[in-house]
Amino acid sequence: MVLFNPDSTGPLRYVHNFNKSIAGAESNVAIALARLGHEVGWFSKLGDDEFGRYIKAVIRGEGVDVSRASIDSERSTGLLFKERFAHVNPNVYYYRKNSAASNITTEDLDLDYIRSAKILHVTGITLALSHTARETVYKAIEVAKSNNVLISFDPNIRLKLWNIEEAKSIIMDIIKMTDIAFPGKEEGKLLLGTDEPKEIGRFFLNMGCKIVATKLGKEGCYIASRENEELVAGYIVEKPEDTVGAGDGFAAGFLSGILRNLNLRECGQLANAVGAMATLVRGDMEGFPTLQQVKKYMGIETHIDR
Amino acid sequence: MVLFNPDSTGPLRYVHNFNKSIAGAESNVAIALARLGHEVGWFSKLGDDEFGRYIKAVIRGEGVDVSRASIDSERSTGLLFKERFAHVNPNVYYYRKNSAASNITTEDLDLDYIRSAKILHVTGITLALSHTARETVYKAIEVAKSNNVLISFDPNIRLKLWNIEEAKSIIMDIIKMTDIAFPGKEEGKLLLGTDEPKEIGRFFLNMGCKIVATKLGKEGCYIASRENEELVAGYIVEKPEDTVGAGDGFAAGFLSGILRNLNLRECGQLANAVGAMATLVRGDMEGFPTLQQVKKYMGIETHIDR
Amino acid sequence: MVLFNPDSTGPLRYVHNFNKSIAGAESNVAIALARLGHEVGWFSKLGDDEFGRYIKAVIRGEGVDVSRASIDSERSTGLLFKERFAHVNPNVYYYRKNSAASNITTEDLDLDYIRSAKILHVTGITLALSHTARETVYKAIEVAKSNNVLISFDPNIRLKLWNIEEAKSIIMDIIKMTDIAFPGKEEGKLLLGTDEPKEIGRFFLNMGCKIVATKLGKEGCYIASRENEELVAGYIVEKPEDTVGAGDGFAAGFLSGILRNLNLRECGQLANAVGAMATLVRGDMEGFPTLQQVKKYMGIETHIDR
Amino acid sequence: MVLFNPDSTGPLRYVHNFNKSIAGAESNVAIALARLGHEVGWFSKLGDDEFGRYIKAVIRGEGVDVSRASIDSERSTGLLFKERFAHVNPNVYYYRKNSAASNITTEDLDLDYIRSAKILHVTGITLALSHTARETVYKAIEVAKSNNVLISFDPNIRLKLWNIEEAKSIIMDIIKMTDIAFPGKEEGKLLLGTDEPKEIGRFFLNMGCKIVATKLGKEGCYIASRENEELVAGYIVEKPEDTVGAGDGFAAGFLSGILRNLNLRECGQLANAVGAMATLVRGDMEGFPTLQQVKKYMGIETHIDR
Amino acid sequence: MVLFNPDSTGPLRYVHNFNKSIAGAESNVAIALARLGHEVGWFSKLGDDEFGRYIKAVIRGEGVDVSRASIDSERSTGLLFKERFAHVNPNVYYYRKNSAASNITTEDLDLDYIRSAKILHVTGITLALSHTARETVYKAIEVAKSNNVLISFDPNIRLKLWNIEEAKSIIMDIIKMTDIAFPGKEEGKLLLGTDEPKEIGRFFLNMGCKIVATKLGKEGCYIASRENEELVAGYIVEKPEDTVGAGDGFAAGFLSGILRNLNLRECGQLANAVGAMATLVRGDMEGFPTLQQVKKYMGIETHIDR
Amino acid sequence: MVLFNPDSTGPLRYVHNFNKSIAGAESNVAIALARLGHEVGWFSKLGDDEFGRYIKAVIRGEGVDVSRASIDSERSTGLLFKERFAHVNPNVYYYRKNSAASNITTEDLDLDYIRSAKILHVTGITLALSHTARETVYKAIEVAKSNNVLISFDPNIRLKLWNIEEAKSIIMDIIKMTDIAFPGKEEGKLLLGTDEPKEIGRFFLNMGCKIVATKLGKEGCYIASRENEELVAGYIVEKPEDTVGAGDGFAAGFLSGILRNLNLRECGQLANAVGAMATLVRGDMEGFPTLQQVKKYMGIETHIDR
Numbered sequence A, B, C, D, E, F: 001m002v003l004f005n006p007d008s009t010g011p012l013r014y015v016h017n018f019n020k021s022i023a024g025a026e027s028n029v030a031i032a033l034a035r036l037g038h039e040v041g042w043f044s045k046l047g048d049d050e051f052g053r054y055i056k057a058v059i060r061g062e063g064v065d066v067s068r069a070s071i072d073s074e075r076s077t078g079l080l081f082k083e084r085f086a087h088v089n090p091n092v093y094y095y096r097k098n099s100a101a102s103n104i105t106t107e108d109l110d111l112d113y114i115r116s117a118k119i120l121h122v123t124g125i126t127l128a129l130s131h132t133a134r135e136t137v138y139k140a141i142e143v144a145k146s147n148n149v150l151i152s153f154d155p156n157i158r159l160k161l162w163n164i165e166e167a168k169s170i171i172m173d174i175i176k177m178t179d180i181a182f183p184g185k186e187e188g189k190l191l192l193g194t195d196e197p198k199e200i201g202r203f204f205l206n207m208g209c210k211i212v213a214t215k216l217g218k219e220g221c222y223i224a225s226r227e228n229e230e231l232v233a234g235y236i237v238e239k240p241e242d243t244v245g246a247g248d249g250f251a252a253g254f255l256s257g258i259l260r261n262l263n264l265r266e267c268g269q270l271a272n273a274v275g276a277m278a279t280l281v282r283g284d285m286e287g288f289p290t291l292q293q294v295k296k297y298m299g300i301e302t303h304i305d306r
C-alpha cells in the first residue's frame, strides 16, 4: 500500500500536508531481509497506476525481486492514511477495499518460484483482505509445505479488516501449518485468551509449530521450541521514535538467523536488535539495518560518527 | 471529495508531498453562490471519518447550509488525486468507488427543503456515481419540478466514471427536464456530435430547456433562449493559473444573475467574470469572488493594492 | 486573532516558515462547546480583510454561529506570533493594538441574542484589549444578569496586555458578577496572593460566585460551591504535545456538564478530560473532542484503531 | 519591515504557510549599493523584538552599516503580508501603524553621519509613515543640503499609506530640494497628470532637480538633465519572475553610476541592468547583482555555467 | 551524483531548502531505456555512504541492473547543486573532485558483461572526471568494439570539468571509434567551429561514425548516415518545465529505436518524443516515458484523463 | 562550513529535504561572543561561491567582523551533512577535503589584527584540516603569545578528520602554549586516558595552562587554575533539543567572563548558562543568548511571556 503520513499530529481534518511512502507487513519483511543480505522475492498485486509503479520501484530499489508482483489493470493500488497523536498509537484509515492487492488470486502465484524457496513468509493481513487473497495464501502454503519450504507466519491481526471471530478461526487454521510463528502478546490475548508468553508458546507448539517467537515489545521476545524455551531480553531504546515496523523487522531478523543457521537464542537476539533499530527512525522500513549495521548496534564493532 | 494536490509536477510516483483540499462540482457551485451572497444548501453523503468532517467544516465555513448532508457510518469519504504536468491538463485518480457519496439514496433527501428552493442545481457526476445516486437525482428533480423549482444542470461528463453510451442516454434524459443547461463545447461534441454553440443551443432548447449557456473557455459563452441568442465575450486572462473550477464558477455566476433578475446578457457577463476569476488562482474554489470583488473585476470600481 | 506558528523552535529571527491558524480564548471555548454538541454563538469584531474572513470561515466551519461577529471597515484583524523553545512555555508577540477586535463597542452587541442564551462566557482578555471592549463586556454581563443568563468567567490574565494593578481591579470587579469562575493557580497568586485551591475557591465564593473551578494543570481541578468542594483528579497524559488551549477546553467541558445537568464532580471530570485531550495535539483547538470521543477517552467505549 | 510571503497564490485566507524575509525601499537601495561595492549606511527605527533583530542582521549581513538604526523599546517592528495572483500585481497588507519605524524622530538622526555622506537617498514611504517620520526626513534633507550632500529621491507613492492630496503636496515640496529624482510613469500621472517621460523630466527639472531618471518598466528609462535628455532602452527579460524591487535596484544602479562618475547614459544603462536583474528572482533584494555580475549581464564577460 | 535542487529561484545563498534527487547523464540514459522496456546495465563507482546507497536504490528501482556498480570504501559519492533563475539556464556547483566515481578504474569493469551487450553508451562527462575514469572508458570501448558491440557516444561537454582544448582532443579521438554520435549544435561549434547540422553530420561520418544524430532543441534533430540524411522535426512543447535531461532522453529514445530495428527517421521521431516529454516535468529523469506513454504522446492512442 | 540538516530522522537516503545553515566551531564561538556584547573578528578562508557568500553574510549579520576572512578563487566552500536518529548522536558527512578553508595559509593572517586582540581562540578542527591550516594556527599562536594575547583552545577532536595518534601529538603540543583550555571528558579519555575532571585539570595545568575548564555535559564544568579548583554545577534542562553547539557556547560564555573580569566561578556559571541555553534550540548557534537573556536565564530578571 501507499502510505500517506500527516506532517503534523492531530485529527486529519486539520492536517494540510501528507508525505508519501510505502507500507505493508510483507514488503517490510522482504526489505528487511534483503538489507540483511538475503535473496528475497515478493508476491503481491498492484494497480496499473502511478501508486503501483511507485511501490514496485521502491521495493525493487531495496533489492527485493519484484518480478512476481502482478498488475491488475482494473483495480487501484490500496492506500493507507495515518493519524498521529502525541504518545498514543496512530489511527489508520484504509482505502483498500477492492484494491488490486485484495484481488490477488491463485493464478498470480508462480508455483515453481515458491517451490525453490527456503522460507515462505505470510501474514494475517493478506488473509483478511478478500476471499481470493485468502485462497491464494492457502494455495501458496500448500505448495510450499509439500516441497519442504518452511512456513513462517505473523498473525498481524487488524480488526479494521475483519472481526475477531473470523480472524480467530482462520488464523488458528493457518497456525496448524506454520513452522515459525511470530505472535505478539496482545494477539495471544485475542486468540488464546492469555498474554503469557510461556502459554502462547506451548499452545502453538502443540498445534504443530516448530518455533514460536512471541514478541514482547521493549521486553524483547520469548522463544519456544520443542527442545527449549527462554526469554531473550530486548535492547534498550531510550526514546523510540516510531514502533510501527518493529514486528516486521523482528520477523526478518529472526528468519535471517534461521537462514544463517544461528541457534534460537542468537536468532532472538538478532530479531530483537533489528526490531529495536526499526524504532529509532520515523517510518516503517527506513530503520532496518544492514548486517554490518546491526552488528555494530549489537556491540561488535565501534563507529566514528564525527 | 477530498482532493490531494501534488506539490510538484510530474508522475505521482515521484511526488513526495500532497496538500489536502476539497473538490466537487456541486460544492463548488454552492460555495461560489454563497460567496456571491445567496442562501444555498448542499446535499451529499459523507463518511463518518476525518475526511468527511473536513469537507463539512470547509463547506459550512464558506457559508453554505450543510445541515442536509447525511453521514454514512459504513463507507468512507471519496478521494481524488491530481497529477500535474507543465501546460497539459492534469490527470485525476479517483478513490470513490463505494464511497459514502456514491451510496446516497432518496432517503437522504429532505423533500420539503427542495420544495422551498428557487433553483435545484444538479450535475452529471452524481448521475454517474451509482444507481442509488442516479435515482436520488431523478427523485430530487421530480419533486423540484412539481413545485416550480427551476432545474439547472451541468452535464460534467467524466469518462473515468461511466462510458459514453451510458452517459449519453442518461444525460439526454435529464436535459428534457432541465430549465437551464450549462454544456461545454466538448460535451456538445460527445452528446450531439457538434461543438457549434449555435447548434448545441438549438438542440437543447428543442428538447425543452429554457436557457442554454454554452461555455466556450476563454472565448466566453453563447447564451440561447427561445427569445434570443448571442455570444457573450469572455474576460481576458493573460496567464490562467488553473482552469479547474471555471465551469462551476460560471454556473454559479449565471444562476446568481438569474436570482438577481438580470437579463441573459448580464447573466452571461457575470458568469464569464466569475469563471475567469476562478482561473487566476490555483485551486478549484479559492478564486471565487464576492459580489463586490467581481464588480471590481468587471470594471465598476477601482482598487488600491499597495 | 490569526496565529502564526513557527515551523521550528528557537528565536523567531531564525525561523523561515510560519503556519497560519486561529487563536482566541473565547473562540476556543465556543468551538469546544460546538464540538461537544451545543448551540453556541460568538461575538467579536473582525477586520474587513482576508485574515478576518479566514477567522470567520474557520469558526463557522466548526459549527459556531458567527452571525453576530461584526466587521470593522477601518481596522485590521489582530495577529499573534508564537516563539517556541524545547520544554519552555512559548513566547507570544501580539499585533493587536488598535485591531478590529479592540474596537468592539456596545453597539456591536445584539442584546436579544444575549437575553436568549443560557450562559454568557467572558474572559479577561477582552477586558484588557481597550476601553470600548471592556465597556462592551460590562454591558453584555449587565444584560445577561438581568435576564438570568449565567455568567461564566475565565480571568485569563495576560500581562503583555495590561499591568497587574489594572488587571486586578477590573477582574475582581467582574468576579462579583460571575456565577462560574475558572481561575488557575497562578492567577490565584496574582489576584489573591495564594495558589491554594481551597482558599481561591472560598474567596471567590465569598465574592458572590456560585461555582469556582480552579484549574490545576495535570493535577486536574478543584471544584468549590456553597454546598460542597473537592479535588477532581486529572487524566494522565504521558507527554503533552501542547498545553495551550487546555484551559479553554476545560471551561467548555465544564459548561457542557452544566448544560447537561451533570453534578459538579461529573462536570469536573468532563472538564479534565477535555482539557487533557487538548494537550495531545499541537494547536489550540484541534484537540477538542466530540462528546463521543471524550466518552471513549474517559473509558466508556473501546476503539479499533487499526 | 518583515515581509511574509505566501507559499501559494490566491486569497490569503486559503494560504497555510508564509515565508519570512525583509522588505523596505530604503533598505533595498542600501543593499543593492553595498553589493555594487559602495559604503552605505542605513537609518531606521526597529522594535526591540525578534523581527527587529532579524532585519538588522540581514541588512548588516549584506554589508550595510546599521550602526545608526535605532531601537524603540516600546513599539513593534512593522510587518507586511503579500497576496499573490497569477499575473496580477500582488496585494499588500501592512501592519505598520504605530510601528517602531513610524516613530522615528529627528533625535534618531546622527547629523555628522549625514554630513559626511556623498548622497542622501530618501523615499516617499517614510514621508507617509507618520508626522515624526516626515519631520525626520525634512531634517535630514536640510542637513544634507547645507553640506553639499546630493539628495536622491524616489516618490514611491503608496496610496494605502496616505491619500493622493496629501502625498502630492508633500512630494512636490520634497522635489524642490531633490537633486536626483526617480519617478515612475504612473507617479507622473498621479503627481503631474501626465505619464509622458519627456514632460515629467522637464517639469521636475524646472522645479529644481538636476537629474530626472523616469522609470519605464521593461522599456528602460528616460534620463533628463539640463544639458541633455534621452531614452535608454531596457534589457530584455523573457519572463520576469517578480518585478518588486526593480525600481529600488534601478535607483541603486543609477547612484552607483553617479558615484563612479559615469556619464548619464551609462548611469541609465547600469540602472536598467540592475533593475532587470532584480526581476529574475523571486524576492525584493535577492536578485541585486555584484558589480562583476552586472557586468557579465551587460555582456562584458562570459560565464561557464556547467 | 546526488543532485540538490533549490526549492526557490535565485542565488543559492538565499535558498533555505534543497530537495534531493539523482543526476548523471549515463544513469539518465539507462533509466530512460529501462522504462522503454529494454534490459540495461549501469557501470559506475559509488561511495560507501548513504548517498551512494540512495543512488543505487533509485537506479535499481527503475529496473536497471546495478550489479556492476562498484563501491569505493574511501571516497565519497559526488554531489551537484543547482541554482535556478527565471528563464535562464541553471548554474551548477559540483562537489565531485576526488569522488568515488572519479576513481573508477579498469578493474571496475566486468569485461564479459560488456561483451554480451548490444550497445555500449558512453559520455564525455566520464572522460572528463579523471585519468583513471578516462582510461576506463577507453578500455570499455576497446573491449566492446572487438566484440561488435555498438558504441554510442554523447560528447556532453562540461567546461566546468575540463578546458576546451583537452576536451576537444579526447572527444575527437573517441568519435573515431563511435558508431552512433549524439552531438548538440553548441558542441558542433566548440568542436568543429560550426553549428550547421549538415556539416556536423558529415564531419563525424567522415571520421568513422555510422550515424550522427545532431540534437537541435525544440527544432528536433538532424539524422545523418552514409545512406541518407534528413531533418526530423521536434514535437511542440508549449512551455517546457525543465530542459535538463532532454538530451539523455533523446539518446535513449534513439537507441531504443535502433534496438527495435526502426528506420532512422523513426528512430529520430522516437528520440524527439522522449526528449520532448522529458521537458514537461521538473527533474532530469522523472519525465521519461514508458513505450505506451510515448506512443500516446506521438498520437497513436487517446487517453481519458478524468 | 555550510550545514545541511535533514528535515526528518533516519538514514539520509530516505531524507527528501535538507535545510541550509552554517556550522563551524570557531564561527560559533565568535557569534556567541558577539551576541554577548564583545567585539570579535573571525579568520577563515571561503570559496568564491554562493556558499561562501552565505557564510560571510550570516556571520557578519551576527555582528562579527569578517573583514579578515579571505577568499579562495579556486576551491569550494566546505559542506557538512547531518544524519539524525532519535536520541542517538547525529552522524556527520563532511565534504571539506580540499575545501577553501583547508587551504588557509599563513599569508591569510593579518598579524597586526592578532596583535591587537585580547584573546586568540583556536580549535583542534583547524589543526586537523590540512598542513597549511595547521601551520597557520601555529603562526597565529606564535604571534599572539609574543604580544601577550591570551591563547584559548578547544581540542574538539574529530576522528573523521584525523586519527588519534596524529591528533594526540599535535593537540598536546598546542596545549603547552595554551592559556585557557576547554577539554571535554571524552577528550580527556582520548588524550590522557582518564575522564576524571580533577586529573584532566592537573595534567593540563602542569603542561602550562593557566585555566582548564573541563566540560561535563549536563553536570556542568570543572574549573581548575593554579590557585583553586571546583565543580560548577550545570543548569537543569528538562529535555535538550540539540546539544551540538553547547561546547562552543560554553567556551564563549567563559571567555566573556574573562573579558568582564569575573572570577573563575562566575566564568563557569556564565559558561554553563550559555551552554545550557544552546541546547534549548535546534541548530548550532541559534540558541546563543544576549547578555540580557542569559541573565534572565540565570535568574536575575523575570520575563513576561504572554
Ligand SMILES: Nc1ncnc2c1ncn2[C@@H]1O[C@H](COP(=O)(O)OP(=O)(O)O)[C@@H](O)[C@H]1O
Binding pocket: A184, A214, A215, A216, A217, A218, A219, A220, A221, A234, A235, A236, A237, A240, A243, A244, A245, A246, A247, A248, A250, A271, A272, A273, A274, A275, A276, A279
Ligand atoms: N521500545 C522498544 N525497545 C526495544 N525493542 C523494541 C521496542 N519495541 C519493539 N522492540 C523490538 O521489536 C520487536 C517487535 O516489537 P513489538 O512491538 O512487540 O511487535 P509488533 O509491532 O508486532 O507489536 C520486539 O520483540 C522487540 O524485540
Ligand SMILES: Nc1ncnc2c1ncn2[C@@H]1O[C@H](COP(=O)(O)OP(=O)(O)O)[C@@H](O)[C@H]1O
Binding pocket: B184, B214, B215, B216, B217, B218, B219, B220, B221, B234, B235, B236, B237, B240, B243, B244, B245, B246, B247, B248, B250, B271, B272, B273, B274, B275, B276, B279
Ligand atoms: N482562459 C480563460 N480566460 C477567460 N475566461 C475563462 C478562461 N477559461 C474559462 N473561462 C471562463 O469560465 C467559463 C467556463 O470555463 P470552461 O473551461 O469553458 O468550462 P469547463 O471547466 O466546464 O470546461 C468560460 O465560459 C469562461 O467564461
Ligand SMILES: Nc1ncnc2c1ncn2[C@@H]1O[C@H](COP(=O)(O)OP(=O)(O)O)[C@@H](O)[C@H]1O
Binding pocket: C184, C214, C215, C216, C217, C218, C219, C220, C221, C234, C235, C236, C237, C240, C243, C244, C245, C246, C247, C248, C250, C271, C272, C273, C274, C275, C276, C279
Ligand atoms: N499535562 C496535563 N495532563 C493532564 N491534564 C491536563 C494537563 N494540562 C492541563 N490539563 C487539564 O486541562 C485543565 C486546564 O489546564 P491548565 O494548564 O491548568 O489551564 P490554563 O491553560 O488555563 O493554565 C487542567 O485543569 C486539566 O484538567
Ligand SMILES: Nc1ncnc2c1ncn2[C@@H]1O[C@H](COP(=O)(O)OP(=O)(O)O)[C@@H](O)[C@H]1O
Binding pocket: D184, D214, D215, D216, D217, D218, D219, D220, D221, D234, D235, D236, D237, D240, D243, D244, D245, D246, D247, D248, D250, D271, D272, D273, D274, D275, D276, D279
Ligand atoms: N520587465 C522588465 N524587463 C526589463 N527591465 C525591467 C523590467 N521591469 C523593470 N525593469 C527595469 O527596472 C526599472 C524599474 O522598474 P519599474 O517597474 O519601472 O519601477 P517601479 O518598481 O519603481 O515601478 C525599469 O526602469 C527597468 O530598467
Ligand SMILES: Nc1ncnc2c1ncn2[C@@H]1O[C@H](COP(=O)(O)OP(=O)(O)O)[C@@H](O)[C@H]1O
Binding pocket: E184, E214, E215, E216, E217, E218, E219, E220, E221, E234, E235, E236, E237, E240, E243, E244, E245, E246, E247, E248, E250, E271, E272, E273, E274, E275, E276, E279
Ligand atoms: N523545447 C523543446 N521542445 C521540444 N522538444 C525538445 C525541446 N527541448 C529539447 N527537445 C527534444 O530533446 C532533444 C534534446 O534536447 P537538446 O536541448 O537539444 O539536447 P541537450 O540537452 O543535449 O542540449 C531535442 O533534439 C528535441 O528532440
Ligand SMILES: Nc1ncnc2c1ncn2[C@@H]1O[C@H](COP(=O)(O)OP(=O)(O)O)[C@@H](O)[C@H]1O
Binding pocket: F184, F214, F215, F216, F217, F218, F219, F220, F221, F234, F235, F236, F237, F240, F243, F244, F245, F246, F247, F248, F250, F271, F272, F273, F274, F275, F276, F279
Ligand atoms: N543537557 C545539558 N543540560 C545542561 N547543560 C548542558 C547540557 N549539555 C551541555 N550543557 C552545558 O554546555 C557545556 C558544554 O557541553 P558538552 O556537551 O559538555 O560539550 P561538548 O559539546 O564540547 O561535548 C556543558 O559543560 C554544560 O555547561
